[in-house]
Amino acid sequence: MPPLQLSPINSSKPSYIPIPILIITLSILCLLQQNLFLLYFSPFSSKHQTQKAWLQQTAKKRKQLEKEAMGVGLKMTMKGGGGDHVGGCDKEKMGFEETELRLGLPGGGGGGGDGEVVRKRGFSETVDLKLNLSSKQDTSGIDPNDEKVKGLHQEKNLLLSAIDPAKPPAKAQVVGWPPVRSFRKNMLATTTQKSSSEESGEKAALVKVSMDGAPYLRKVDLRMYTSYHQLSDALAKMFSSFTIGNCGSQGMKDFMNESKLMDLLNGSDYVPTYEDKDGDWMLVGDVPWEMFVESCKRLRIMKGTEAIGLAPKAVEKCKKRS
Amino acid sequence: MNYFPDEVLEHVFDFITSHKDRNSVSLVCKSWYKIERCSRQRVFIGNCYSISPERLIARFPGLKSLTLKGKPHFADFNLVPHDWGGFVYPWIKALAKSRIGLEELRLKRMVVSDESLELLSKSFVNFKSLVLVSCEGFTTDGLAAIAANCRFLRELDLQENEVDDHRGHWLSCFPESCTSLISLNFACLRGEVNLGALERLVSRSPNLKSLRLNRAVPLDTLQKLLMRAPQLVDLGIGSYVHDPFSEVYNKLKIAIQRCKSIRSLSGFLEVAPHCMSAIYPICGNLTFLNLSYAPGLHGNKLMKLIQHCRKLQRLWILDCIGDKGLGVVALTCKELQELRVFPSDPFGAGNAAVTEEGLVLVSAGCPKLNSLLYFCQQMTNAALITVAKNCPNFIRFRLCILDPIKPDPVTNQPLDEGFGAIVQSCKGLKRLSLSGLLTDQVFLYIGMYAEQLEMLSIAFAADSDKGMLYVLNGCKKLRKLEIRDCPFGDAALLEDVGKYETMRSLWMSSCEVTLGGCKSVAEKMPSLNVEIIDECEQMEFNLVDKQKVDKMYLYRTLVGHRKDAPEYVLIL
Numbered sequence: 001m002p003p004l005q006l007s008p009i010n011s012s013k014p015s016y017i018p019i020p021i022l023i024i025t026l027s028i029l030c031l032l033q034q035n036l037f038l039l040y041f042s043p044f045s046s047k048h049q050t051q052k053a054w055l056q057q058t059a060k061k062r063k064q065l066e067k068e069a070m071g072v073g074l075k076m077t078m079k080g081g082g083g084d085h086v087g088g089c090d091k092e093k094m095g096f097e098e099t100e101l102r103l104g105l106p107g108g109g110g111g112g113g114d115g116e117v118v119r120k121r122g123f124s125e126t127v128d129l130k131l132n133l134s135s136k137q138d139t140s141g142i143d144p145n146d147e148k149v150k151g152l153h154q155e156k157n158l159l160l161s162a163i164d165p166a167k168p169p170a171k172a173q174v175v176g177w178p179p180v181r182s183f184r185k186n187m188l189a190t191t192t193q194k195s196s197s198e199e200s201g202e203k204a205a206l207v208k209v210s211m212d213g214a215p216y217l218r219k220v221d222l223r224m225y226t227s228y229h230q231l232s233d234a235l236a237k238m239f240s241s242f243t244i245g246n247c248g249s250q251g252m253k254d255f256m257n258e259s260k261l262m263d264l265l266n267g268s269d270y271v272p273t274y275e276d277k278d279g280d281w282m283l284v285g286d287v288p289w290e291m292f293v294e295s296c297k298r299l300r301i302m303k304g305t306e307a308i309g310l311a312p313k314a315v316e317k318c319k320k321r322s
Numbered sequence: 323m324n325y326f327p328d329e330v331l332e333h334v335f336d337f338i339t340s341h342k343d344r345n346s347v348s349l350v351c352k353s354w355y356k357i358e359r360c361s362r363q364r365v366f367i368g369n370c371y372s373i374s375p376e377r378l379i380a381r382f383p384g385l386k387s388l389t390l391k392g393k394p395h396f397a398d399f400n401l402v403p404h405d406w407g408g409f410v411y412p413w414i415k416a417l418a419k420s421r422i423g424l425e426e427l428r429l430k431r432m433v434v435s436d437e438s439l440e441l442l443s444k445s446f447v448n449f450k451s452l453v454l455v456s457c458e459g460f461t462t463d464g465l466a467a468i469a470a471n472c473r474f475l476r477e478l479d480l481q482e483n484e485v486d487d488h489r490g491h492w493l494s495c496f497p498e499s500c501t502s503l504i505s506l507n508f509a510c511l512r513g514e515v516n517l518g519a520l521e522r523l524v525s526r527s528p529n530l531k532s533l534r535l536n537r538a539v540p541l542d543t544l545q546k547l548l549m550r551a552p553q554l555v556d557l558g559i560g561s562y563v564h565d566p567f568s569e570v571y572n573k574l575k576i577a578i579q580r581c582k583s584i585r586s587l588s589g590f591l592e593v594a595p596h597c598m599s600a601i602y603p604i605c606g607n608l609t610f611l612n613l614s615y616a617p618g619l620h621g622n623k624l625m626k627l628i629q630h631c632r633k634l635q636r637l638w639i640l641d642c643i644g645d646k647g648l649g650v651v652a653l654t655c656k657e658l659q660e661l662r663v664f665p666s667d668p669f670g671a672g673n674a675a676v677t678e679e680g681l682v683l684v685s686a687g688c689p690k691l692n693s694l695l696y697f698c699q700q701m702t703n704a705a706l707i708t709v710a711k712n713c714p715n716f717i718r719f720r721l722c723i724l725d726p727i728k729p730d731p732v733t734n735q736p737l738d739e740g741f742g743a744i745v746q747s748c749k750g751l752k753r754l755s756l757s758g759l760l761t762d763q764v765f766l767y768i769g770m771y772a773e774q775l776e777m778l779s780i781a782f783a784a785d786s787d788k789g790m791l792y793v794l795n796g797c798k799k800l801r802k803l804e805i806r807d808c809p810f811g812d813a814a815l816l817e818d819v820g821k822y823e824t825m826r827s828l829w830m831s832s833c834e835v836t837l838g839g840c841k842s843v844a845e846k847m848p849s850l851n852v853e854i855i856d857e858c859e860q861m862e863f864n865l866v867d868k869q870k871v872d873k874m875y876l877y878r879t880l881v882g883h884r885k886d887a888p889e890y891v892l893i894l
Binding site: 181 | 396398399400401456482483484596616617664665722779
């Protein structure tokens with residue numbers, strides 16, 4: 001995981017951005033990156049605990065800096081940084097990509113330089129961009145096409161919901177207002193705590209998607225979609241990149257262009273299947289969407305012939321993967 | 323008046339059940355007073371410090387059912403310190419010593435110790451019913467004593483109490499011979515319960531009509547309980563989380579369908595929204611639905627559930643239902659009489675999901691609406707005027723705008739006209755709670771029109787003493803007045819001190835009344851207890867009359883100063 005490259009970004013900055021603001025915003029990024037890293041990769045601390053600690057540490061700082069950096073500074077930084085990253089890393093990516101999971105969208109905006117953190121961000125932006133699904137509101141009129149910014153804001157919103165400066169908690173400080181019985185307050189607090197800790201575990205229902213013949217797998221967050229149709233659109237677009245890029249294996253790839261893929265996915269040549277909680281491989285589309293999201297562990301877009309079971313390899317492959 | 327022998331009068335009085343009517347009957351003449359007091363079985367005491375247990379026992383030797391209320395209403399919102407008072411022990415002790423055959427005890431906002439519960443359980447052979455609402459001070463050990471010793475217990479109803487849950491086996495303390503249970507509600511307990519004991523208890527209670535479970539009771543136990551008690555009328559579900567494809571869930575569906583008598587449903591303390599379809603078969607008969615502790619249920623799933631509930635009369639819900647959801651309620655629940663919309667974010671971070679639109683929709687669709695508790699983001703005068711026109715039958719109207727001084731967002735005016743329309747249109751209004759930006763004008767309207775008003779709650783309102791004066795002069799039937807953070811001072815307080823004797827109580831906190839003013843009231847009215855609650859103990863050092871009083875609670879009483887007040891309560 002290459003560390004955040006400060007100098008290349010700096011050198012590409014437009015000259016009218018004041019350096020102090022730049023440094024401040026970059027330090028926010030660093031903080032975010034570090035803490036997101038902790039959040040997603042620390043095996044022994046719950047997301048909530050590290051979130052809480054982090055929030056407590058940086059709340060004030062963030063408030064001030066957000067106000068300063070929110071508008072132009074942040075946007076410009078992100079744009080500049082993002083662009084550079086994509087530019088710099090794209091080419092690298094294709095090279096050693098086979099084993100690593102990367103989001104290599106040709107549309108840009110999915111910089112791999114920052115490692116896992118940006119990958120996460122990049123992913124959600126990607127999906128968002130392509131499928132126009134928004135999870136959080138856009139704040140302060142930042143260009144919605146600015147993918148990195150949107151991703152960053154999503155992360156921020158997720159993590160800052162408790163101390164969002166846009167919603168001052170001042171009103172909550174009045175004793176006894178709103179007039180709700182303490183019993184009720186405590187009950188609701190426990191219930192939301194429990195459900196949010198359950199939800200946050202499933203908040204991003206990331207599942208691996210493999211397509212027969214594709215050189216590497218992808219990951220999708222099922223919670224980004226609300227129907228099978230949206231998912232199949234997304235998958236089609238995701239795997240259509242194989243025709244544009246020149247990576248991956250030969251042969252079958254020639255057949256995979258976007259529209260054909262859609263047809264294939266809907267038709268009988270390619271069958272979308274998924275592995276459920278019990279380890280069984282099921283056909284996508286049988287159960288209601290929400291049930292599918294809860295039970296799906298991974299997706300596999302199988303070749304029709306394999307799905308029917310004519311090729312004994314399919315069974316083996318299935319077993320290998322499950 | 324003496325044409326009839328006493329027995330006949332007694333028989334006639336048996337048909338008079340309302341407390342007010344019986345009180346009136348007792349005032350007619352001495353013989354009626356005597357007959358009435360000997361035949362009275364149910365007594366309601368709205369303020370436990372207004373009378374002593376000894377006098378109660380002396381007057382009503384035939385007492386079987388006692389209802390007591392302790393702390394003032396604002397204690398619910400942390401405005402009254404915990405040990406302020408409201409102890410039930412002296413009452414139980416006195417009743418135990420006497421020959422009263424107590425069968426029913428209903429307590430609200432009182433401090434109940436394990437000791438009192440134990441004494442209660444051992445002192446009254448025929449004790450049948452214990453109802454505790456918003457009480458505190460006891461643990462599951464006290465419940466164990468009740469379970470073990472009350473051989474003919476029919477009702478154990480715990481509503482929203484703060485119980486210290488020792489996770490003891492209180493449920494197992496019900497003896498095998500106990501088969502008389504009609505109502506069991508332990509939804510407020512936070513700890514584990516002995517599920518086996520619960521199942522056995524329900525199995526041997528053929529008269530069980532009301533069962534409300536706590537969070538610790540899982541779905542498979544619920545299914546077993548429902549199979550054993552298909553006669554239930556009131557069900558409170560604890561945990562409702564399960565895999566919709568599991569065997570247990572299928573069994574549950576079957577069990578629920580057998581429960582054709584369920585009219586009241588509550589709980590869902592943990593809920594998996596995609597399992598709600600099992601409930602649909604009983605929704606059509608529901609008259610009361612309480613989903614106010616189920617924040618996990620919202621959006622389409624919630625609306626779909628409500629669409630099945632065509633006979634609903636009372637609905638308690640969280641504001642995550644949204645204005646849209648309230649529209650669904652308006653279309654579906656034509657019999658609706660009571661609506662309570664609670665904030666799903668009770669810490670008031672200011673994001674209520676309902677506005678005036680939802681209320682207008684409900685008022686238009688549900689003409690029978692007579693009781694409302696509504697926490698919302700905002701309210702407009704126009705909406706209130708429309709609501710007043712649509713629903714002239716309001717008995718209780720409690721509106722809470724989360725920002726307590728928010729004006730009408732459309733016109734930027736105070737909400738005087740809106741509330742004025744409500745009191746003018748709803749001639750039977752008995753209880754009113756105000757919020758939003760309000761001037762003295764609204765109190766003028768209240769004084770003029772709210773003739774039946776018995777309870778009024780005011781917060782962050784008014785401009786001057788005139789507001790309070792309008793109310794005190796105008797509302798002849800006023801019994802409880804509670805005020806916080808209003809600019810009412812001594813002038814308003816002292817204008818008509820005799821009025822307070824006609825009321826149960828007056829609460830004023832963070833107002834402009836001074837110690838001198840309060841002393842004056844106490845001097846003029848010896849039949850009132852004027853309590854100054856001063857947690858910061860400023861009064862000790864600074865007993866100056868001009869000092870503003872932070873919290874004042876005064877109430878009429880026949881027994882003078884209470885002896886159990888803590889140090890920071892000064893009784894003048």
